[in-house]
Amino acid sequence: MSLLDVKNLKVEFETADGVVSAVNNVNFSIDEGKILAIVGESGSGKSQTVFGMTGLLDHNGKATGSVMFEGEEILNLSNEKLNQIRAEKIAMIFQDPMTSLNPYVRVSEQMTEVLIHHQGLSKSDALKQSISMLDAVRIPDAVNRIRMYPHEFSGGMRQRVMIAMSLLCRPKLLIADEPTTALDVTVQAQIMKLLADLQKDFGMSIILITHDLGVVAGSSDDMLVMYGGEIMEIGKTEDIYSSPTHPYTQGLMSAVPRLNDSEERLTTIPGNPPNMMKAPEGCPFAPRCNYTLDKCNSDSPVLAKVSDNHFRACHVAKEKIS
Numbered sequence: 001m002s003l004l005d006v007k008n009l010k011v012e013f014e015t016a017d018g019v020v021s022a023v024n025n026v027n028f029s030i031d032e033g034k035i036l037a038i039v040g041e042s043g044s045g046k047s048q049t050v051f052g053m054t055g056l057l058d059h060n061g062k063a064t065g066s067v068m069f070e071g072e073e074i075l076n077l078s079n080e081k082l083n084q085i086r087a088e089k090i091a092m093i094f095q096d097p098m099t100s101l102n103p104y105v106r107v108s109e110q111m112t113e114v115l116i117h118h119q120g121l122s123k124s125d126a127l128k129q130s131i132s133m134l135d136a137v138r139i140p141d142a143v144n145r146i147r148m149y150p151h152e153f154s155g156g157m158r159q160r161v162m163i164a165m166s167l168l169c170r171p172k173l174l175i176a177d178e179p180t181t182a183l184d185v186t187v188q189a190q191i192m193k194l195l196a197d198l199q200k201d202f203g204m205s206i207i208l209i210t211h212d213l214g215v216v217a218g219s220s221d222d223m224l225v226m227y228g229g230e231i232m233e234i235g236k237t238e239d240i241y242s243s244p245t246h247p248y249t250q251g252l253m254s255a256v257p258r259l260n261d262s263e264e265r266l267t268t269i270p271g272n273p274p275n276m277m278k279a280p281e282g283c284p285f286a287p288r289c290n291y292t293l294d295k296c297n298s299d300s301p302v303l304a305k306v307s308d309n310h311f312r313a314c315h316v317a318k319e320k321i322s
């Protein structure tokens with residue numbers, strides 16, 4: 001049994017201009033102890049996928065389908081139940097650590113409060129555990145630094161504090177939504193390394209969301225490429241990396257900066273992400289694709305097997321894509 005099994009997940013928003021279909025029939029699962037990356041340009045539906053799963057959609061949003069977590073349906077549970085699951089079992093971290101940290105309260109207080117409230121620890125035990133969690137995320141001199149306020153930490157250190165907070169209750173699943181986007185490249189790499197190390201230390205599963213395919217390579221087991229609210233390609237990260245079979249994945253890959261390049265970006269994919277106001281009849285990527293066939297504009301491609309655990313949604317023969 002998978003830790004998490006998402007079936008036919010759809011997310012729609014009611015707006016004054018009509019219905020926005022942000023996520024369309026998304027299916028994936030994660031086994032215990034695995035890291036799944038969700039990759040795609042901004043606006044492709046990555047965040048709304050995980051918000052929909054965990055009950056964090058804006059008020060005008062609605063999620064349908066099924067989200068089985070530890071064998072139980074969690075989609076659209078009561079707020080009370082979802083709050084508890086998010087506090088204890090499914091932790092989330094975001095691009096901006098300040099969404100989870102209060103700048104005016106000492107880190108020690110914010111961390112111990114979580115343990116006292118959710119695990120019933122005494123104040124002194126909570127403090128000990130909090131310090132050891134700061135140690136675990138490699139914050140030097142944790143014993144003293146825990147007394148600091150969030151704004152006294154550098155961006156990268158603040159991200160570490162947020163990660164430490166999120167791990168206090170030993171979640172089974174950590175969802176990291178663009179955790180390194182605001183950081184410079186060196187710190188990004190350190191945080192990615194830290195997440196991979198923490199996965200090994202604590203054994204949780206991770207969903208790593210990023211628009212940057214460059215950070216995914218060494219840091220995930222599986223990956224899912226999303227565009228226009230749909231899965232374009234899904235499979236083992238190394239398989240997709242070594243032979244991407246979808247034109248969109250390929251486009252993202254050629255947009256990845258290489259370390260030894262003088263230019264920041266080699267290319268970006270020309271054109272703009274789709275208007276999600278009306279789900280396209282065919283493939284959402286067709287208007288920007290170099291290989292478009294007639295039927296790409298009319299028939300929505302379904303995910304088809306490339307090899308074991310590797311699927312693509314594309315009408316174009318994969319031999320044609322290179």
Ligand SMILES: Nc1ncnc2c1ncn2[C@@H]1O[C@H](COP(=O)(O)OP(=O)(O)O)[C@@H](O)[C@H]1O
Nearest residue numbers: 013020022041042043044045046047048058276
């Ligand atoms: N409250 C909302 N009302 C209408 N549309 C929304 C709302 N929240 C998100 N969306 C739309 O959902 C789509 C997917 O967004 P999102 O999942 O946040 O993208 P990303 O892949 O960058 O995380 C976007 O087109 C966005 O405009």
Ligand SMILES: [Mg+2]
Nearest residue numbers: 046047048177
């Ligand atoms: Mg997002």
